[in-house]
Amino acid sequence: MVEEKFKPAKRVAGQRQDVWSIINEAAAASPKQPIVNMGQGFFGYNPPQFILDAAKSALDRVECNQYSPTKGRPRLKKAIADAYSPYFGRELNPETEVTITTGANEGMLSAFMGFIEPGDEVIVFEPFFDQYLSNIEMPGGIIKYVPMSPPKDGAERTSSAANWSIDWDVLEKSFNEKTKMIVINTPHNPVGKVFSKEELQRIGDLCLKHDVLILSDEVYDRLYYVPFTRMATLSPELAKITITVGSAGKNFYATGWRVGYLIGPPELIKYVAAAHTRICFSSVSPLQEAAAIGFEQADKEGFWDSAVKEMQGKIDRFCQVFDELGVAYSIPEGGYFVLANFSKVKLPDDYPFPGHVANRPRDFKLAWFMIQELGVAAIPPTEFYTDANTHLAEDWMRFAVCKNDNILDDAKERLRGLKKYMVT
Structure with missing residues (x-):
């Protein structure tokens, strides 16, 4: 009886070991130390100095060390409204159309908690950000998956991430009377695809036809290398059903700050804000203030343009090793992840994989093998299918290039060790 009483909730019980703990376990066991971590998407360098100075100065102010209003500090909401109004083609109201959350992830949880009832269906594209799933299931949502497929010649030829394609037939059939919401991620993690205006319009038309809300995860919205369209800007009708997700942490190289924000029409934002209030009440005050200053000063500092140029340089620098090895990859259109196809890498038949890796898809074995033999950590993308x-996706691997150049160069040198395992 006691054991039954302490039984964990189904939402957390019985889950298989997640990719992050598997990679960390492999890294700890590897003889190749230190590991070059190209796996998790955190930055290997600090935010720019004007952002750090803003955070330090905020800590000296009494009001910045106390509770912020639950919907966010007024200065940050105004800074975000001012920064995004030019993209939306009108002046956003910071009081009714913007709310601050504890990271973009908590913002998305708040959106699901604000609108999803048990039995409601939510459409998610594969590969997906893994946190979407638990966030949808917490309020009782049911997930409908729509796969994106790599280009048919993805194992032989390097091409744009744009060539990862949606199965439109599956998408259209996924809509029904129970569909409440769809989640879009552009620029996409892990693919690096920036959804085209035509693709977004086609998705949007389906949502308008079926009265479905859109959660547009645009946390990489300052790192795009091709034209980038924001879902909410396509038409007034789509703006009314779209909640846009953003991340100050991603924007300013400060993922540990956990400052996110949602932009949308008042009739949607008020319910998301209400859910956020119940989840964590308010978000970290001094870092909200620092993020506000970041948005206020970013253009004057030339930060946005330099961020794009720097990240594109890192992508080019790192991908040189794949060109050398003859490994095909998807050229990112946005974000800082590169997917490389390792179908030409032959794993030894008798390699001693641990049981919890041996029974997972090939990319998990590739990830374990590379950590043990080369000392390079990358993420197997089947975790997101x-x-x-x-x-x-079992022949692909995800690499995060948001690292210092010396780390990228070290990773490249180690990856050259794959030559002896490659077949032509």
Whole structure:
């Protein structure tokens, strides 16, 4: 009886070991130390000095060390409204159309908690950011998956991430009377795809037809290398059903700050803000103030343009090793992840993989092997697919290039060790 009483909730019980703990375990066990971590997407360098100075000065102010209003500090909401109004083509109201959250992830949880009832269906594209799933399931949502497929010649030829394609037939059939929301991620993690205006319009038309809300995860919205369209800007009708997700942490190289924000029409934002109030009440005050100053000064500092130029340089610098090895990859259109196809790498038949890796798809074995033999950590993207569709991605690996150049160069040198395992 006691054991039954202390039984964990189904939402957390019985989950298989997640990719992050598997990679960390492999790294700890590897003889190749220190590990070059190209896996998790945190920055290997600090935010720019004007952002750091803003955070330090905020700590000296009494009001910045106390509770912020639950919807966010007025200065930050205004700074975000001012920064995004030019993209939306009108003046955003910081009091009714912007709310601050504890990271973009908590913002998305708040959106799901604000609108999803048990039995409501939410459409999610594969590969997906893994936190979407638990966030949708917490309020009782049911996930409908729509796969994106790599280009048919992705194993042989390097091409743009734009060539990862949506199964439009599956998408259209996923809409029904129970569909409440769809989640879009552009620029996309892990693919690096920036959804085209035509793709977004086609998705938007389906949402308008079926009265479905859109959660547009645009946390990489300052790192794009091709034209970037924001879903909410396509038409007034789509603006009314779209909640846009943003991340000051991603924008300013400060993922540990956990400052996110949501932009949308008042009739949606008020319910998201209400859910956020119940989840964590308010977000970190001094870092909100620092983020506000970041948005206020970014253009004057030339930060946005330099961030794009710097990240594109890192992508080019790192991908040189794949060109050398003859490894095909997807050229990112946005963000800081590169997907490389390792189908030409032959793993030794008798390699001693631990049981919890041996029974996972090939990319998990590749990840473990590279950590043990080369000392390079990358993420297996089948973690972001349902079991039925892991075959689409099991030859691919995800690398985060948001690292210092010396780390990128070290990773490249180690990856050259793959030559002896490659077949032509």
